[in-house]
Amino acid sequence: MFKQLKVTDGHRMLTLTIRTYELEDFENLIALQAECFPPPFPSDLWWNLDQLTEHVSRFPEGALCAEIDGRIVGSMTALRVAMEDEMSHTWASVTDDGYIRNHDSEGDTIYVVDLCVAPQYRKLGIGKWLMQSMYETVVHLGCRRLLGGGRMPGYGEYADKLEPWQYIDRVSTGELYDPVITFMLRCGRLPIGIVAGYLEDEQSAHYAALMEWRNPFKVER
Incomplete structure (x- = not known):
């Protein structure tokens, strides 16, 4: 993939690749x-050279970066899988601890491994454009959907008052704001379930919302 567009934070207009x-x-x-x-x-949870080598060799279509003025300011990584029981997995099991050696070239689901944007560039909509680009990959490859577990970092504040699904319902209606889930909703992804023990993540009480985007050109049978 290679594309260029203009992005703005209301003050700057920059060329994004x-x-x-x-x-x-x-x-x-x-x-x-x-x-x-x-x-x-x-730091041992940052990408390492072996993981990145697997990404570009096994599924280059799922290895995207965002660049401004020659600097990489964002990235998004995914793999292709066939999900048998989508409600009983962890990030480590579905991504092979980030190595994606379980990538299935015939899988009907593009699964998000990671998405990050440099802090000083986060008001330019780069994360949303990376997500849109991965939707394009879903359509291009004829996959059924994009899927991934979304952290719920705002849930920790409400864990003693709300069940995880109640929290997600309130975020989905706009009653509550969650920095990750609200972003995914704005990108067009919808919650289809809650996964317990998805990550060692105290802010999310170790839960994740399973967030899906369906390919509108793929007819479900």
């Missing part, structure tokens, strides 16, 4: 992860 990332981008992608997930986030 979204393209497939490659071997020569690896060091910059790791630096982006460090910028997006600083300490106390453990």
Whole structure:
């Protein structure tokens, strides 16, 4: 994939390039992860060279980066899977701990592994454009949907008052705001379930909302 468009935060108008990332981008992608997930986030959970090599060799269509003025300011990674029991998986199991060696070239689901945008570029809509680009990949490959677990970092504040599905319902109606789930809703993804123990994530009480976008050109049988 390679495309260019203009993005703005209301003050600046910048040229954004979204393209497939490659071997020569690896060091910059790791630096982006460090910028997006600083300490106390453990550095051993940033992308490593072996993981990135698997991404570009197994499923290059799912390895996207966003670039402004020659700098990588965002990335999104996915793999293709066939989901048997979508409600009983973890991020580690469905993504092979981020190595995607379980990528299935015949799978009907594009599953999101990771999405990140450099903090100083987050008001330009780059995350939404990366998501839109992955929707285009879903359509291009004739897959049924895009799927992924969404962290619920706002849930921790309500965990003693609301069940996870109640929290998601209130976020979905706009009664509550969640920095991740609200973003996904604005991108056109819809919640189809709650997965317990998805990540070691105290802010989300270890839950994730399973968020789906269906290919509107794929007729369900």
